[in-house]
Every structure is written in structure tokens, then in C-alpha cells.
Amino acid sequence: MSPDAVVVGAGLAGLAAGVRLAQAGLRTTLVAKGPGATHLAPPTIDVLGYAPDLVECPAAALASFAAERPDHPYARLPAYTVAASAEWLRALVPSLAYVGTIEENLLLPTGVGVPKPSAFVPEAMAVGDLRSGGRFAFAGLRALKDFYPRLLAENLSQAKLPTGVTVDARAVQLTDPGAEADVSPLGYARMFEDQEFRSVVAAELLPKLEPGESVGFPSVLGLHKHRTTWFDLQDRLGRPVFEVPTLPPSVAGIRLFHALRDAFVLAGGRLLMGSTAAGAETNDGVVRNVVIQSAAARTTPIEAKSFVLATGGFAEGALFLDSYGEVHESVFGLAVSGVPAGEPRFAPRYFDDQPMARAGISVDERLRPLDLEGNVAFRNLFAAGAALGGAEPWRELSGNGLALASGFAAASAIVEGVS
Amino acid sequence: MDTMEWVRGSLDHCVKCTICETFCPVSNVTPLFPGPKYVGPQLERFRTHDGSPDASLDYCSGCGICTTVCPQGVKIAEINSQARAKMKAQRGIPLRDRIIARPSAMGRVGTPLAPIANFFLENRTFRWLLERTLRVHRKAPMPLFAGRTFQSWVRRHPPLTQATKAIVYFHGCSANHFEPRVGQMAVAVLEHNGYRVIVPRQDCCGLPLQSNGLFDDARRYVRELAERLEPYARRGYDIVATSTSCGLMLKREAREILELEDDEDLRTVSAHMFDICEFLLDLHERGALRTDFQPLDMRVPYHAPCQQRGHGIGKPALELFDLIPGLEVVDSDVECCGVAGTYGLKTEKYDIAMEVGAPLFRQVTEVATEVAACDSETCRWQITRATGIPSVHPVELLYRAYGLS
Numbered sequence: 001m002s003p004d005a006v007v008v009g010a011g012l013a014g015l016a017a018g019v020r021l022a023q024a025g026l027r028t029t030l031v032a033k034g035p036g037a038t039h040l041a042p043p044t045i046d047v048l049g050y051a052p053d054l055v056e057c058p059a060a061a062l063a064s065f066a067a068e069r070p071d072h073p074y075a076r077l078p079a080y081t082v083a084a085s086a087e088w089l090r091a092l093v094p095s096l097a098y099v100g101t102i103e104e105n106l107l108l109p110t111g112v113g114v115p116k117p118s119a120f121v122p123e124a125m126a127v128g129d130l131r132s133g134g135r136f137a138f139a140g141l142r143a144l145k146d147f148y149p150r151l152l153a154e155n156l157s158q159a160k161l162p163t164g165v166t167v168d169a170r171a172v173q174l175t176d177p178g179a180e181a182d183v184s185p186l187g188y189a190r191m192f193e194d195q196e197f198r199s200v201v202a203a204e205l206l207p208k209l210e211p212g213e214s215v216g217f218p219s220v221l222g223l224h225k226h227r228t229t230w231f232d233l234q235d236r237l238g239r240p241v242f243e244v245p246t247l248p249p250s251v252a253g254i255r256l257f258h259a260l261r262d263a264f265v266l267a268g269g270r271l272l273m274g275s276t277a278a279g280a281e282t283n284d285g286v287v288r289n290v291v292i293q294s295a296a297a298r299t300t301p302i303e304a305k306s307f308v309l310a311t312g313g314f315a316e317g318a319l320f321l322d323s324y325g326e327v328h329e330s331v332f333g334l335a336v337s338g339v340p341a342g343e344p345r346f347a348p349r350y351f352d353d354q355p356m357a358r359a360g361i362s363v364d365e366r367l368r369p370l371d372l373e374g375n376v377a378f379r380n381l382f383a384a385g386a387a388l389g390g391a392e393p394w395r396e397l398s399g400n401g402l403a404l405a406s407g408f409a410a411a412s413a414i415v416e417g418v419s
Numbered sequence: 420m421d422t423m424e425w426v427r428g429s430l431d432h433c434v435k436c437t438i439c440e441t442f443c444p445v446s447n448v449t450p451l452f453p454g455p456k457y458v459g460p461q462l463e464r465f466r467t468h469d470g471s472p473d474a475s476l477d478y479c480s481g482c483g484i485c486t487t488v489c490p491q492g493v494k495i496a497e498i499n500s501q502a503r504a505k506m507k508a509q510r511g512i513p514l515r516d517r518i519i520a521r522p523s524a525m526g527r528v529g530t531p532l533a534p535i536a537n538f539f540l541e542n543r544t545f546r547w548l549l550e551r552t553l554r555v556h557r558k559a560p561m562p563l564f565a566g567r568t569f570q571s572w573v574r575r576h577p578p579l580t581q582a583t584k585a586i587v588y589f590h591g592c593s594a595n596h597f598e599p600r601v602g603q604m605a606v607a608v609l610e611h612n613g614y615r616v617i618v619p620r621q622d623c624c625g626l627p628l629q630s631n632g633l634f635d636d637a638r639r640y641v642r643e644l645a646e647r648l649e650p651y652a653r654r655g656y657d658i659v660a661t662s663t664s665c666g667l668m669l670k671r672e673a674r675e676i677l678e679l680e681d682d683e684d685l686r687t688v689s690a691h692m693f694d695i696c697e698f699l700l701d702l703h704e705r706g707a708l709r710t711d712f713q714p715l716d717m718r719v720p721y722h723a724p725c726q727q728r729g730h731g732i733g734k735p736a737l738e739l740f741d742l743i744p745g746l747e748v749v750d751s752d753v754e755c756c757g758v759a760g761t762y763g764l765k766t767e768k769y770d771i772a773m774e775v776g777a778p779l780f781r782q783v784t785e786v787a788t789e790v791a792a793c794d795s796e797t798c799r800w801q802i803t804r805a806t807g808i809p810s811v812h813p814v815e816l817l818y819r820a821y822g823l824s
Contacts, residue, residue: 002704029733032490033489033490033492034438034487034488034489034490034491035438035488035490036490039436039437039438039441040436040437040438181450182450182453184437184440184441184454186440186441186447187447190447248435248436248437248438249436249437249438249440249441254441262752265750270733270738271733271734272731272732272733273487273488273728273731273733274486274487274488274728274729274730274731275731275732276492276731292731293731294730294731294732295667295670295671295729295730295731295732296670296671296689296690296692296693296730297670297671297674297686297689297690298689298690298691315434316490316491317432317490317491317492
């Protein structure tokens with residue numbers, strides 16, 4: 001009674017693959033050391049923001065973007081797959097109420113007041129779309145460190161926006177009595193779920209607002225009761241209220257994690273959190289099992305028919321550079337392509353073009369990892385998310401778009417192979 | 420590299436992502452504990468042989484969730500546990516912590532005097548006095564003595580004669596002194612599946628001592644236990660535990676927190692140690708678990724304790740419950756019940772523990788028709804004390820469904 005599929009990794013890519021597999025009726029086990037970037041980054045599905053100029057319509061830009069970059073994961077993920085994955089997510093997590101299409105990017109203010117292009121975003125963030133301009137007040141919470149509404153508003157006032165669009169942004173600082181000296185975004189999320197707290201905040205904020213202003217809050221408007229928290233605050237303030245991403249932890253991202261995790265368990269998936277995929281046994285071009293290290297001083301192989309690698313990139317320890325300058329993939333020992341040969345391996349400054357950052361797993365059109373000769377490494381192994389090479393998500397603004405589309409597509413490839 | 424070095428050295432892998440802080444049940448309800456990242460990898464850098472820069476560390480409950488969820492593999496809970504032991508050694512360990520950390524010693528005193536001891540434990544004046552003198556909260560869940568130990572029961576229990584397989588049962592202090600029924604049901608369920616159950620003489624695993632910072636005593640206990648279990652493990656017998664936190668102590672915690680990575684006995688025992696639900700589910704996956712379950716028509720809230728999740732085995736109890744017809748189980752999505760072993764007994768921490776557990780208590784009250792299910796004894800006592808709803812080990816539901824009662 002071994003599972004049909006094993007997914008390694010619980011970021012957006014792994015969770016999306018896991019849910020899709022489990023919902024397709026496959027017995028699915030998801031193994032993860034811990035949660036992934038959902039807890040750090042906003043749950044906006046950024047498909048393609050810069051290529052390298054600002055992208056207004058991802059659907060139109062994707063084809064040429066991929067054609068110019070044959071090693072990019074988007075060269076394996078056609079625009080209709082990207083769109084299908086987002087539609088699937090929209091239906092899967094109604095609690096986040098995703099809006100948007102692949103046809104256009106919204107422009108959302110970040111925590112430092114930069115307009116960020118994104119295609120599919122939770123409704124509570126979409127209200128802050130800057131493309132039609134308007135008057136915005138950004139509310140600062142006294143005890144929330146690392147969220148500076150004045151910096152946000154000043155930067156936004158100077159930001160480059162589409163021609164003809166004017167944005168009037170200013171900061172409103174709240175004293176929010178009752179808060180401790182230092183409260184995390186999650187702490188505020190819990191406080192905002194309390195009606196009493198919302199009424200105190202609204203009472204202090206209302207007289208400070210000017211007519212016609214929408215209000216941007218750091219994205220801490222509730223965790224489990226986000227919708228009611230957000231709606232209630234809009235009612236109390238009598239105007240549109242929206243969320244702006246914060247520094248980690250990302251409350252809005254945790255909402256997405258909860259929704260996907262719950263969907264996975266509801267669909268009958270088995271979640272092994274806190275275990276490490278320590279290796280795998282393979283033979284004859286087929287992965288036989290993934291070897292799990294749990295608390296005991298023994299390893300346990302989990303056999304399955306298909307496997308999805310969604311462990312992330314360098315930052316997650318899924319890829320690592322050894323002292324000989326070689327890059328390794330930690331679970332299956334896959335070939336890593338795009339590793340710069342010879343010295344210097346790194347450009348001197350952090351934000352310089354760093355070829356090493358594009359190193360990762362190369363895959364075929366069904367997302368099966370390739371060996372160095374370009375052949376499919378294992379017939380039943382699929383890769384998704386930040387493990388894939390060739391992308392620079394932080395420059396392209398493509399991280400969650402790639403994670404979702406590749407996780408979805410890897411699962412689809414398995415489901416199609418089974419049926 | 421010695422254990423201390425790699426446990427402590429793992430803090431260099433911390434990228435300050437705050438994932439641990441989003442899960443920490445304690446820092447999410449009280450500012451007295453500023454969170455695992457802050458107290459762990461951050462403050463550890465400032466701890467020298469002269470001591471710890473602040474005492475907030477003492478408010479860590481040791482539930483271990485931070486380590487379970489850390490995607491970088493930082494041994495946050497272990498770092499904090501070691502630092503707390505050093506801090507307590509320097510600042511002095513309260514008499515209370517020295518007493519409540521010895522369940523087997525309490526058991527030896529309390530068992531022959533059970534009627535009298537239980538009378539006092541249930542007496543409000545005595546509990547008030549206990550709070551005033553030892554700072555054990557008067558409302559905190561304290562188990563009652565069973566009067567007859569599991570060991571004395573099992574010595575008279577006729578072993579299964581025609582068994583072809585044998586297994587070792589590690590019952591822990593709670594089944595021995597407070598809930599021998601759990602041990603008896605575990606034996607019955609294992610025998611029903613054709614196992615001869617071997618119960619070696621055994622004492623405490625040292626976990627409560629470890630969480631109260633008494634590392635030397637904890638090492639003595641766990642080494643002695645490992646020495647008693649090792650001969651069986653060496654010969655290939657698997658060992659099952661009904662006490663999920665004590666099972667985890669033998670699997671991993673003693674090796675990492677008490678720096679016993681080199682203890683060969685412990686390593687051998689760890690390699691053969693199973694949580695009982697983990698073992699039974701494994702049996703089921705090999706097609707070897709009997710599934711002659713009779714229907715249990717009830718709705719049961721299930722809470723996987725923090726220490727259960729530390730095993731990294733998922734929630735096998737839930738999958739076993741799925742095999743029982745009629746049984747409706749609602750999995751709690753709450754991180755922690757708050758008690759964390761002996762943490763919630765302490766007067767200065769009782770309110771924190773109750774607030775941590777509050778969402779769970781609400782869920783249990785809403786869902787339960789008869790009982791709640793939970794793997795860990797101290798969590799069961801906490802749930803029952805807070806909700807008035809009896810809480811049972813998952814093995815009890817299997818026992819009932821097998822018709823063994």
C-alpha cells in the first residue's frame with residue numbers, strides 16, 4: 001500500500017503539486033523539512049513583471065520571453081498552462097479571492113513604495129492597484145517594526161507610473177493603544193481579528209483621513225478570519241481598504257499555506273512535516289523510493305510510482321555549492337546545469353548579474369529532470385519550483401508564477417501518465 | 420564534531436525567516452517569551468560562559484515545534500534547551516522543578532499510598548498549599564496514582580503462547596503509575612495482532628529532568644533505560660512506546676539535547692523505537708494489521724501533540740482511525756495544548772499554558788460526543804482538566820473497536 005506519488009517540499013510548488021495529485025485520486029505523500037516561501041513572501045502570483053522592461057501583458061510577453069531564453073522554465077510552460085494553473089488556484093482557495101488574469105499586470109505598492117507588477121492577486125491586495133491612480137493613505141502601526149508608511153508614501157509619490165496616472169500618497173501613523181512594544185505581523189493579525197481592536201483602530205484613524213482616500217494597511221488584517229476582518233474594517237472606515245505586503249513573516253502568505261495544506265489533507269494526502277528526504281534509490285532510469293530521515297536513528301524508504309522534486313534552490317539547501325566549486329542537488333543527486341565554469345564564479349556586488357543564481361535543474365517539456373547529456377534522468381521524476389534552473393525570479397518577478405505553474409504542470413504530467 | 424557543536428553550530432543556518440516565530444505557540448500569546456528565533460539563534464550569539472543576557476529563555480515551553488518547522492534545519496529547541504539548562508544551573512533550580520521532574524520517584528512514593536495521595540491531590544486546601552509552597556498552580560492538571568503499577572499487572576499477565584512475533588513495549592512512567600489501562604490496552608492490541616509483548620523492567624527516560632534543566636540526572640536515567648532496552652534492539656526487536664514524548668526522547672532528544680550522540684546503546688534503541696501508532700500503521704501498510712474493527716459511533720476530536728509531530732511521521736493515528744467504521748474524527752489544527760510536560764503546572768506559566776491551549780479546548784468542547792483523543796499523557800490531562808471531557812490515547816479507540824474491552 002505504498003503511495004502513488006511522493007512530493008518533496010511544501011512551498012507553493014510542492015503544495016500545488018500535492019493538492020492536484022491528491023485531488024486526482026492518487027495516494028499522495030508530501031514530505032517536507034518545513035514550510036517554504038509562503039511564510040515569507042506575499043501570495044501574489046507574479047507571472048512575469050520585467051522582461052527586462054515592465055511587462056503590462058504577461059500573456060503577450062511570455063512567448064517571446066521564452067523564445068529568447070530556451071533554458072528558462074517558461075520555455076517548458078506555455079502561457080495556457082500558466083493561466084490554467086492560476087484559474088485552478090483561484091477555484092481552489094476561494095478564501096483568498098484571487099482576482100486578475102494573465103492578460104494584464106496589476107501594479108501594487110510594496111512595503112517600500114515600489115509599484116510591483118503582478119497578474120493574480122488576492123482581492124484584499126488588488127484594491128491597492130495603482131494603475132488608475134487615486135488618493136491613498138498608508139496606515140502605520142506603532143509596534144510593527146519594519147513597516148514605514150512615510151517611506152512607502154514618499155517613494156510611491158516619486159515612482160514611475162503609467163503615463164497620465166497620478167497617485168497621491170501619504171502616511172498616517174497610528175498609536176494603537178493596547179499593543180505591546182514590539183508586535184510581529186502575526187501578532188497584529190490576531191489582534192485585528194478582535195472586533196474591539198478594530199473599533200479602536202477605526203476610531204483613531206477616521207478623523208485623520210481625507211475624503212476620497214483609500215487606506216493601505218500592512219497585510220495583517222486577520223489570519224483565520226481574514227475576510228470578515230477586512231470587510232469589517234472597510235465598513236467602519238467607509239472606504240476601500242487594502243493590504244500592502246510586509247517583511248517576513250507574511251501573514252497573507254500563511255493564509256495561502258493554510259488553504260493549500262488543508263486542501264491537501266482534505267483530498268486524502270499524507271503530510272510528513274519535519275522529516276528530511278535524505279536521499280533516494282534509483283535503478284534503470286527509474287526512481288524506486290525516497291529515503292526519509294525522521295526522528296529515529298534509521299531511515300525509511302517510501303516507494304511510489306511517481307515523484308515530484310519541489311525542494312527549492314540554493315536558499316533552501318536543495319542545491320548546494322561545495323568547496324570544489326561543484327553544485328549538487330540534495331535528494332536525487334541530479335545534474336545541475338548553468339553552473340558558471342572557472343573563476344570568478346561570482347560577480348563582486350550582490351545585485352550584479354550572478355550567473356550562479358540561474359543554476360538549477362534542466363527539464364524536458366514534461367518537467368522531467370535531464371542529465372548532462374540532455375537525456376531524461378528518471379522516467380518517473382518531475383521537478384518544480386525554485387529547483388528549476390534558468391530563471392531569475394527576483395529580477396523577472398516570476399517566482400510564484402513559476403512555482404504554481406510548474407507544480408501544477410508536474411502533477412498534470414503524472415496524472416496524464418496514469419490515466 | 421561533538422553534538423553540542425553541531426546543535427549550537429546549526430544557528431549559523433538561520434536566515435531569520437521567522438517561520439519558527441509564526442508557529443511558536445508561546446510567543447503568540449505572551450510577550451514574556453519573545454520567540455524562538457530571537458531567544459534561540461539570535462541570543463545564543465550573546466551567551467558566554469558567564470551566562471545568558473536575559474531570562475526570557477525560561478518561558479520557552481520546550482514543545483519543539485520551532486525545530487520541526489525550520490526549513491533550514493536549525494536546532495532551535497535544542498539550542499534553547501541547552502542554554503536554559505546552563506542558565507538554570509547558574510541561577511539555581513527551584514525545588515519544585517527538582518520534584519515534578521521525577522515522575523517515577525513520585526510514583527514509587529505515591530503508589531502504595533494511592534488513596535491518601537489522591538485525596539490530597541484532589542483536595543483544594545492541599546493544592547492551595549502546594550501552590551503557596553512549591554508554586555505548582557492549584558488548578559494545574561495533576562495525575563492521580565493508579566495504586567497498582569502496570570509492571571505489577573504485566574508480571575501476572577499470561578504471555579501469548581502461540582505468538583510467532585514478539586515486540587518490546589516501553590510503557591514510560593505514566594502508564595506504569597498513573598494510567599496502567601493505557602499499557603494494558605496497548606498489550607491487548609498488540610496481542611490481538613499476534614505479538615508476544617515483552618516488557619522489560621524500566622524506569623523514567625529522564626525527559627522531565629531534561630526539560631527542567633537537570634541534565635546530569637536526565638543523562639543518568641536515559642542511559643540506564645537505554646542499557647535495559649538495548650539487548651532487545653540489538654537482537655532486532657522493535658520497541659513501541661505509547662508515551663509519544665518519551666518515545667521521542669529515546670529516538671532523538673537525548674542524543675541531541677543531552678549530547679549523547681556517541682552513546683551506542685541509545686543509538687541502537689533509537690533505530691528500533693516506534694511510536695505505537697507509527698508501528699501499527701506500518702503494519703497496516705504491509706497488510707499485516709488486523710482490521711476486524713467493530714463500528715464506533717462517535718465523533719472524536721484528535722490532537723496530535725507537539726512532541727508527536729517531532730517524530731516526523733505525520734499523523735498515523737488519523738489513518739488508523741480511518742479504518743474504524745462509524746468513527747468520525749476531527750483533526751485539531753491547533754499547534755499546542757499549552758502544558759508541554761511540566762511547563763503548564765508551574766504557577767508563573769499556568770495562565771500562558773491555558774491561553775495557548777484555549778483554541779484547542781474550544782474545538783474539543785464543540786466536537787466531542789464522548790471523548791477526545793491525543794497521544795501524549797500530559798496533553799490528555801491538560802485537555803481533560805480544561806474541558807471536562809475525558810481524553811484517551813488513540814490505542815484506546817483501537818482497543819474498543821477490536822472489541823477487546
